[in-house]
Amino acid sequence: MASAAHICGICDLRHVNKPSITWCTECDEGFCSGCEEHHSLAKATRHHKTIPIANYQKLPTDVLEISQSCPKHDEKLILYCKNHEIPCCGKCAMEGHKRCNEVINLDDIVKNAKTSTSFQEIEERLTEVVDNIKEIQKEYRGNITTLSENRKQIEKQIKEIRFKIDSHLNEIQKKLIDEIQEVEETEIKKVRQLVEKLEEKEINLTKYQSSISNIKHHASDFQAFMSIKQKEQDLSREEEFTQSCLEGDKVNTRVITYNIAGSIDTFIKNVQRFGEIGVEIKPTKAAIQRRKKKQAQIVIPKIQTKNFENITARLQLKIKTTSKNVRGCCILPDGRMAFTCYDTGRLILIKADGSKDFEIKLASVVDVSKGTTEKTVIVSSNSENGLSVIDIQDMKILKFIPVKSGCFGIVERNGHAIFCTKSELKILNLQTESINTITTANLSAFPYVDTNDKHIYFTTLFNPSITCCDFQGVIKWAIKNTTVFGGLLGVATNKDGFVFVLSRNSIVLISPCGKQSKTIVTSDNGLKTAQALHYDKTRDMLLVANKMEDAFLYKVDLQ
Known part of the structure; x- marks a missing residue:
């Protein structure tokens, strides 16, 4: 910029501080109301295009910083070198662009800039990018909801799996308890039968004891002699039955045992998690615009291929x-x-x-x-x-x-x-x-x-x-x-x-x-x-x- 936009450039040179109301894009300077009138009537500047200072100040900062003067010679940029793709002043053209065969008037190349295909392409691309960003935002906002739904669905699946596991464990537990009860009843029945038989044997042996005592005190020696052999045979049978109830010198008893299934033990030791939680990236059906047919209209910068032959x-x-x-x-x-x-x-x-x-x-x-x-x-x-x-x-x-x-x-x-x-x-x-x-x-x-x-x-x-x-x-x-x-x-x-x-x-x-x-x-x-x-x-x-x-x-x- 040639001068501060909010101060009249001409008045500023006269050390007068007046606010500018218009901006001349060709002079690259702002003017107050009085200077603006003179600027519009002067022969050299009457055809210059001016805009309200408020509109000028709406331009982006990087655009406001674009100067129309050559930074090297402080002269107005009036030419454009197509070979180097840069604007230049008259001195630049003489010093650095003598061998360039495409140095043309700057006005000729910039006059249709706003209606050029490149400018229209930028507008369309910008609109497209904004639309795409909105669409992507929409998808991501929806993703926040779907993530919550994912969590709820997974939690539901975990609970369903837990219910199935609990139901299965309850079922096999009931079967095992029923089996234990059945075994208990069967074994108790067997032991009771043995107890009843032993009680019967005990009664018979008590009778033998009483009989032996009577024989000993009241029978004759001949009677005692003749009964001993029979009593020995009866007693041998009773001893055989008693021995059948023993394992060596110990009485056999019944104990219900339980061995945990190997698969249950493995399950307890190895299964530490219900599953693995991960994040999968999936493409959406977002209506993202793609520039396929229009790409041919974009002005592609020249690729520097001068090194190609030297590789x-x-x-x-x-x-x-x-x-x-x-x-x-x-x-x-x-x-x-x-x-x-x-x-x-x-x-x-x-x-x-x-x-x-x-x-x-x-x-x-x-x-x-x-x-x-x-x-x-x-x-x-x-x-x-x-x-x-x-x-x-x-x-x-x-x-x-x-x-x-x-x-x-x-x-x-x-x-x-x-x-x-x-x-x-x-x-x-x-x-x-x-x-x-x-x-x-x-x-x-x-x-x-x-x-x-x-x-x-x-x-x-x-x-x-x-x-x-x-x-x-x-x-x-x-x-x-x-x-x-x-x-x-x-x-x-x-x-x-x-x-x-x-x-x-x-x-x-x-x-x-x-x-x-x-x-x-x-x-x-x-x-x-x-x-x-x-x-x-x-x-x-x-x-x-x-x-x-x-x-x-x-x-x-x-x-």
């Missing part, structure tokens, strides 16, 4: 993989390299110096990616239909996540695994294990995938193509050129969006816009049936592996 790859290391069919590879954060051997079902780790570290036996592994921690990797499996998280420190499988179809290319991003089946590009939350489909376009057998956090890039082997899409599955560009590409396998990208693909034993570099391509590594450099490719975005290192035996590590120079 090269220098060989740093040749590695022996000892593999017969490498399908995937990656460079780990500690510098080690991981390779998957499809035929022998092995995950092979190679040290940074090229020497072998160790290997793990796995079934039909296809691709490998770094994991969520430095000690884990994730591998995809075709025949096993799933992904495995491997602990490369303890050399064991931490968990297997099943998928409904065979898995091929895979890359980890912010706790998610982006992976390909032969018909879908999917994303997996490694914590909740929820899976969502990104797109089904341009997919076929043996696809590979990589991402730079802005876009996702994937290739297909048959009907070879390389596709770039965003994380909502909107295709940004796709190349289906069989004359340039053949048998596309590995794909990798750097953080700037330059894409590397394996094609016909060569590494082809593709520009971020998908319109330029060139070969940076050829079969002359040792590539022979190359099938796996990985780009280390922190070190700018490119790892490529042949189907058998050899792999190569390149340093990519981004000049």
Whole structure:
């Protein structure tokens, strides 16, 4: 701004403090009522457009700070350089834009700014973003209600499970108590029968005692002699019965016993929770507006591709993989390299110096990616239909996540695994294990995938193509050129969006816009049936592996 908006610029120069009532956008100055009248009558300024100062002050701060004067020469900006996309004054044009062939009048380029397609596009996009935010807010407010409903539903399920458990325990408890009572009655009956028999025996033996006493005192010796043998026989029978009631010298008694069922004991020891509580992220049916058809109207800034032709790859290391069919590879954060051997079902780790570290036996592994921690990797499996998280420190499988179809290319991003089946590009939350489909376009057998956090890039082997899409599955560009590409396998990208693909034993570099391509590594450099490719975005290192035996590590120079 040339002057403070609330003070008349002309009066201020005369050291008179008067409030401004209008603002001239061309003079970039405010005027009081008297100066405004003079400004509107003067020949040089009578056609200038003025606005009420109140309206001017409604403009955003960043717009108010835009000056119409050159900050270097303090002259009015009158020209616009299309080559550099900046306004300039006459001196700037002479000093810094002599070689520019598109320096035009600033008035010519700004006069239709408010009615231009770009301005209209901004208005439409802003309206769309506001509408989308309102829709998202609506969904999230609804989510607050659904979370409460989720809790109530889960609590209801827990109570139902508890009721079922209680009912089942009450039922088996009743059965057991009934069984105990039945056993008790049966055993008491048996013992009573024995007691009755013993009482009968006791009466008989008491009679024998009385009989023996009478014989002893009143019978003759002959009578006593003749009765002894019979009494001995009777007494032997009674002793045999008495002995049958003994175990050694002890009387046998009946005791009801109880052994707790093993499953009950296991239940008490092992079941510590009713279940696990988790949070699953699910897409809603919110009516979010997407700008697909209108995207072609947006003015896209020019992508600086002057470095494209200068990008090269220098060989740093040749590695022996000892593999017969490498399908995937990656460079780990500690510098080690991981390779998957499809035929022998092995995950092979190679040290940074090229020497072998160790290997793990796995079934039909296809691709490998770094994991969520430095000690884990994730591998995809075709025949096993799933992904495995491997602990490369303890050399064991931490968990297997099943998928409904065979898995091929895979890359980890912010706790998610982006992976390909032969018909879908999917994303997996490694914590909740929820899976969502990104797109089904341009997919076929043996696809590979990589991402730079802005876009996702994937290739297909048959009907070879390389596709770039965003994380909502909107295709940004796709190349289906069989004359340039053949048998596309590995794909990798750097953080700037330059894409590397394996094609016909060569590494082809593709520009971020998908319109330029060139070969940076050829079969002359040792590539022979190359099938796996990985780009280390922190070190700018490119790892490529042949189907058998050899792999190569390149340093990519981004000049």
